[in-house]
Amino acid sequence: MPGIEFLIKALTPLNLLLAVGGVVAGTVIGALPGLTATMAVAVLVPLTFGMEPASALIALGAIYTGAIYGGAYAAVLLNTPGTPSAIATTFDGYPMAKRGDGDLAITLACIASVTGGLVGAAFLLLLAPPLAKFALKFGPVEYFWLAVFGLTLIAALSEGSVLRGLIGGCIGLLLSAMGTAEVGGDIRYTGDFKSLLGGIDVISALIGLYCVPVLMDLVATPDPHLKLTHEVAGFRLKEALNIAWKAKGNLARSSVIGTLVGILPGAGGSISSLVAYGEARRVSRNASNFGKGEPNGILATESANNATVGGGFVPTLVLGIPGTPPDAVILGALLVQGIRTGPSLFSEQSQIVYTFIYGLFLATILMLPVGLVIGRYAFKSIVSIPKAALVPSVAFLTIIGSYAVHNNAHETQQMVVLGLMAWVLGRFGFTASPIVLGLILGTIAESGFVQGYLIGNAKGSALMEFLTRPLSIAIIAFILLTLLYPLLKSRISAPKPPSHE
Amino acid sequence: MNKSKRDLSGIIASIVFAVIGGLAIYHSRDFSPLGSVFPRTIAAAMIVLCAVYVAVALLRPIDIERPQPGSAARRVALAIALLAWALLLEPVGFLLTSIVCFAATLVIANYDRWTPRLAVVYAAVGILVLGTLYGVFSYVLQVPFPKGVML
Amino acid sequence: MKSLSKLVLVTMAVAAGVATAAYPEKTINYIISFGPGGESDISARLQEPYFKKYTSGSVAIQYKPGAGGATAWSQINSAPGDGYTIIGTNLPHIVLQPLQKDVGYKTDELANVYWFHFTPDAVVVPAESPYKTLKDLVAAAGKAPGATTFSGSGTNSANHLAQQRFDKLAGIKTTYVPFKGTGASNTALLGKQVSGAWSYTTVSVQLGNQVRCLGVAMEKRHSKLPNCPTFKEQGYNLVSGAYRGIAVPKSTPATIQKQLSDLIGKINKDPEFIKKMEDKGFAMIDVPLSQMDAFMAERKAEYGAIAREMGIVKKK
Numbered sequence: 001m002p003g004i005e006f007l008i009k010a011l012t013p014l015n016l017l018l019a020v021g022g023v024v025a026g027t028v029i030g031a032l033p034g035l036t037a038t039m040a041v042a043v044l045v046p047l048t049f050g051m052e053p054a055s056a057l058i059a060l061g062a063i064y065t066g067a068i069y070g071g072a073y074a075a076v077l078l079n080t081p082g083t084p085s086a087i088a089t090t091f092d093g094y095p096m097a098k099r100g101d102g103d104l105a106i107t108l109a110c111i112a113s114v115t116g117g118l119v120g121a122a123f124l125l126l127l128a129p130p131l132a133k134f135a136l137k138f139g140p141v142e143y144f145w146l147a148v149f150g151l152t153l154i155a156a157l158s159e160g161s162v163l164r165g166l167i168g169g170c171i172g173l174l175l176s177a178m179g180t181a182e183v184g185g186d187i188r189y190t191g192d193f194k195s196l197l198g199g200i201d202v203i204s205a206l207i208g209l210y211c212v213p214v215l216m217d218l219v220a221t222p223d224p225h226l227k228l229t230h231e232v233a234g235f236r237l238k239e240a241l242n243i244a245w246k247a248k249g250n251l252a253r254s255s256v257i258g259t260l261v262g263i264l265p266g267a268g269g270s271i272s273s274l275v276a277y278g279e280a281r282r283v284s285r286n287a288s289n290f291g292k293g294e295p296n297g298i299l300a301t302e303s304a305n306n307a308t309v310g311g312g313f314v315p316t317l318v319l320g321i322p323g324t325p326p327d328a329v330i331l332g333a334l335l336v337q338g339i340r341t342g343p344s345l346f347s348e349q350s351q352i353v354y355t356f357i358y359g360l361f362l363a364t365i366l367m368l369p370v371g372l373v374i375g376r377y378a379f380k381s382i383v384s385i386p387k388a389a390l391v392p393s394v395a396f397l398t399i400i401g402s403y404a405v406h407n408n409a410h411e412t413q414q415m416v417v418l419g420l421m422a423w424v425l426g427r428f429g430f431t432a433s434p435i436v437l438g439l440i441l442g443t444i445a446e447s448g449f450v451q452g453y454l455i456g457n458a459k460g461s462a463l464m465e466f467l468t469r470p471l472s473i474a475i476i477a478f479i480l481l482t483l484l485y486p487l488l489k490s491r492i493s494a495p496k497p498p499s500h501e
Numbered sequence: 502m503n504k505s506k507r508d509l510s511g512i513i514a515s516i517v518f519a520v521i522g523g524l525a526i527y528h529s530r531d532f533s534p535l536g537s538v539f540p541r542t543i544a545a546a547m548i549v550l551c552a553v554y555v556a557v558a559l560l561r562p563i564d565i566e567r568p569q570p571g572s573a574a575r576r577v578a579l580a581i582a583l584l585a586w587a588l589l590l591e592p593v594g595f596l597l598t599s600i601v602c603f604a605a606t607l608v609i610a611n612y613d614r615w616t617p618r619l620a621v622v623y624a625a626v627g628i629l630v631l632g633t634l635y636g637v638f639s640y641v642l643q644v645p646f647p648k649g650v651m652l
Numbered sequence: 653m654k655s656l657s658k659l660v661l662v663t664m665a666v667a668a669g670v671a672t673a674a675y676p677e678k679t680i681n682y683i684i685s686f687g688p689g690g691e692s693d694i695s696a697r698l699q700e701p702y703f704k705k706y707t708s709g710s711v712a713i714q715y716k717p718g719a720g721g722a723t724a725w726s727q728i729n730s731a732p733g734d735g736y737t738i739i740g741t742n743l744p745h746i747v748l749q750p751l752q753k754d755v756g757y758k759t760d761e762l763a764n765v766y767w768f769h770f771t772p773d774a775v776v777v778p779a780e781s782p783y784k785t786l787k788d789l790v791a792a793a794g795k796a797p798g799a800t801t802f803s804g805s806g807t808n809s810a811n812h813l814a815q816q817r818f819d820k821l822a823g824i825k826t827t828y829v830p831f832k833g834t835g836a837s838n839t840a841l842l843g844k845q846v847s848g849a850w851s852y853t854t855v856s857v858q859l860g861n862q863v864r865c866l867g868v869a870m871e872k873r874h875s876k877l878p879n880c881p882t883f884k885e886q887g888y889n890l891v892s893g894a895y896r897g898i899a900v901p902k903s904t905p906a907t908i909q910k911q912l913s914d915l916i917g918k919i920n921k922d923p924e925f926i927k928k929m930e931d932k933g934f935a936m937i938d939v940p941l942s943q944m945d946a947f948m949a950e951r952k953a954e955y956g957a958i959a960r961e962m963g964i965v966k967k968k
Contacts (some may be wrong), residue, residue: 018636035642038687038688039642040603041634041688042688042689042715043641043642043643045688045697046697049697115636130760135839135843136839136842136843136844137843138843139840139843139845140829140840140845161511161554163553163554164511164554165551166545166550167515167518167550167551167554170518170522170543170544170546170547170550171518171521171547173539173543174521174522174525174540174543174544174547177539177540177543178720180719180720181536181807182806182807182830182831182832183535183536183807183831183832184532184533184535184536184537184807184830185531185533185536185752185806185807185808185830185831185964186533186536186537187753188528188529188532188536188540189525189528189540194754194756197718197719197722197723197755198717198718198719198722198723199719200875201718212583215583216576216579216580217571217575218610219572219575219578219606219609219610220570220571220572220573220575220576220725221571221572223614227859260622265835265836265839266832266835266836266839268907288719305964315839319838319839319842319859319862320838320858320859320860320862321835321838321842322689322835325687325689328687328688328689328690328835329688329689330689331689332688332690332693332694332697335694335932336694336697336698337744338928338931340858340860342858342859342860342862343860343861343862344860344861386613386622387610387611387612388607388610388611388612388613389607389623389626389627389630390610391579391606391607391609391610392602392603392604392606392607392610392627393626393630395579395582395583395586395602395603395606396599396603396631397634398632399583399586399587399599399602400599400634400635400638400644403590403595403644403646404638404642404644406715406716406717406718406723407644407645407714407715407716408716408718408723408727409587409590409591410718410723412586412587412590413587413588415587416584416585416586416587418582419583420583420584421582423580423938425514425575427510427574428510428511428512428513428514429508429511429514430514441831442539443544445539446539447831447832448764449538449539450535450538450539451829451830451831451840453535453825454801454829455801455827455829455845455846457798457827458798458800458801458827459799469534498512643712643714644714645681645714
């Protein structure tokens with residue numbers, strides 16, 4: 001292990017305290033819908049200016065890790081991703097909670113997050129420079145195909161009708177085009193609303209699309225929000241560890257996917273967890289259980305999104321290019337601290353780098369006890385609060401959270417309107433997830449396409465640019481595999497009855 | 502689960518989406534070539550998908566899972582409360598709007614018989630939740646909330 | 653109710669007038685119209701400690717991102733004009749945006765009190781690029797019009813403007829590929845997806861020896877980039893960049909505007925502060941309130957002319 005001597009240095013009482021405090025603060029902030037990991041880090045950056053650079057970095061890394069994990073709580077218990085990284089966690093987490101396994105789902109999320117976090121940090125420690133080189137091979141064209149790959153998940157996510165899912169995806173893609181285009185500068189579909197010039201904000205859209213329909217159904221009947229089928233006693237840790245051990249292949253694969261997508265600047269936790277989810281589903285023998293409360297779904301998404309933390313620091317530290325939005329804030333904090341990132345950081349300021357990486361390990365391990373305790377508390381409070389108190393509290397959270405996204409009421413209005421729209425569409429059989437996928441992947445797909453087209457044209461042929469680059473071919477192969485695999489699989493073996501439940 | 506012979510709601514929705522797609526293409530006429538290629542492609546794809554959907558729905562009756570029934574009045578009331586919350590927080594002020602709308606959603610969501618004791622308990626819960634979250638966001642996270650006409 | 657709020661406003665104005673002697677004596681809300689981590693944020697963070705050093709007040713930095721800054725700028729004039737709400741402003745953004753479309757504010761409606769620094773435009777190429785000098789690059793671009801590609805942050809942005817102006821000055825045709833933000837543009841640059849990037853001195857300093865800087869749009873070379881010649885040295889009259897400053901709500905009394913302008917000026921002259929800024933690649937300028945009108949008139953004429961040439965001015 002390189003720089004192990006710095007581990008000893010990282011273990012000062014102050015740094016330990018900062019790591020614990022950071023994980024707790026991050027988990028709580030991440031659990032509140034609307035407060036993202038980016039915001040958690042940004043808010044706490046000023047507090048770190050008075051600290052030693054290494055301590056500051058440990059605190060920021062811990063907050064970041066905690067926030068990504070905390071996003072799972074709201075995803076599981078309220079069907080609302082606390083951070084965009086937790087979108088895919090709602091797919092199976094909420095169905096699990098609905099059938100009374102919310103506590104198990106949260107413990108699984110905790111185990112997966114710790115695993116993913118450790119794998120990501122290990123990659124950062126051992127392979128950062130070569131991985132950064134790999135990340136640079138991804139050009140606009142590859143980002144375009146990656147987004148298309150993410151969109152193929154729509155086919156998997158559409159309960160009932162693939163056609164409805166695809167139409168929903170188109171709605172999301174069109175929504176993503178609203179506002180001022182990053183590329184081209186056009187103002188599109190804003191009507192006369194100045195509030196739409198900035199486009200639809202993804203986070204407020206997430207809150208609305210997922211949470212408002214839940215609230216609408218909550219008030220309609222007197223039934224309790226989540227059924228409680230057993231006594232809430234332990235963490236169900238043993239049961240969860242058993243499941244996780246059986247799924248070690250899934251955990252390893254998802255963690256590696258998370259790390260690799262994390263090192264691609266601009267892709268981030270939401271895409272990595274979606275890709276990991278898609279792969280877990282494709283490989284699984286119980287593919288039809290996914291979306292209905294399959295533990296493997298949570299394991300895949302939560303390990304992948306925490307692996308992006310370590311992965312995202314690769315380009316941040318090696319190249320000086322933020323891998324994810326929270327990394328951009330941390331990079332800014334580093335600059336203010338007077339630390340110059342770049343290839344020389346690992347050799348010239350290795351002490352700070354290694355202290356930071358070991359600090360990240362430390363924070364990730366601390367997440368296990370901290371996460372289990374906070375998770376159990378969150379679960380208990382959500383199931384025991386009477387509906388009449390739960391609904392206004394969650395409603396207030398969605399309002400305050402969407403306001404805090406940009407400190408602006410525009411986002412709150414968007415949130416409510418999109419949420420009501422999602423509820424109406426739900427009545428017509430169109431689910432929210434394809435719309436969200438379109439909304440998130442739309443901007444990446446569009447800018448990748450337009451940039452690739454411009455670059456390809458300058459080189460001579462745009463078509464060649466899109467179809468002949470080696471990495472593009474690899475991603476296209478994966479897209480075809482994902483789309484055709486279910487057909488192939490059903491040809492090879494007759495469908496087995498689902499073994500779960 | 503009711504069986505419907507024709508997926509009428511899906512057909513209506515598809516027609517609405519196809520019209521939206523048409524409008525999206527119509528409004529893209531002023532965009533630059535780079536800015537229009539993406540929305541036009543998507544809108545065209547959406548129109549085609551909607552057409553296929555309508556065709557399939559007419560030819561092949563399918564089972565549609567009916568959403569669970571429930572009180573429509575409470576749903577509408579909640580929708581109005583949320584809209585009011587979002588629209589009034591800037592002109593009226595964040596805290597005042599939130600107190601009123603919190604109380605409104607609480608009443609909408611409550612199925613128990615109101616007793617003085619229940620009212621006191623819920624009032625206390627409301628003050629606790631509003632106070633804690635508002636305090637955390639406003640002072641710890643330094644979110645500048647609109648003060649509005651009061652406070 | 654209306655007369656009540658008017659009364660409050662008047663009282664506040666009076667109170668502000670009385671309190672001018674000690675301005676600022678409490679926390680100033682410093683609004684950044686972009687998200688955290690960007691150059692505007694970093695500059696504000698670096699200024700923050702000096703507010704404490706020179707006054708008995710302090711600043712709290714708040715982010716209101718959206719529509720390339722327009723969201724925050726279009727709302728600033730409805731904030732109380734007591735000197736305790738200030739906002740970061742950027743050029744060419746605040747001139748170009750209202751020219752292109754109705755963004756909810758007009759350039760003249762923003763009460764700028766100081767421009768404190770700018771990030772000069774710079775053209776950079778990857779360290780392994782065959783283009784050793786600007787001359788190589790211009791020669792290659794001249795041979796194959798349109799084949800040289802430059803990444804940059806955003807469409808109709810400072811980077812885009814610089815690329816257009818340079819193309820005209822050098823008589824070449826290159827392809828500008830807009831990216832979402834400086835980070836994405838840098839990724840494309842380092843990954844050699846493009847021939848080079850139109851960027852800022854700050855980026856060149858930050859990326860260090862991974863890139864080569866072929867020209868900076870400054871009067872003199874930047875102290876942190878001594879090997880990077882200016883465009884002027886190489887025969888192109890290009891001195892430009894993205895300026896950052898501070899504005900207040902229009903209703904802010906003139907005395908407070910003046911005091912704030914003086915305060916920013918004082919911070920901007922602090923040698924320690926100047927060193928920190930220049931180390932990161934910023935270039936200092938000083939445009940206080942007294943020179944504001946002339947400076948803005950000049951910028952507006954300059955950007956307006958280019959914008960018309962690029963065809964981005966909205967049709968009336």
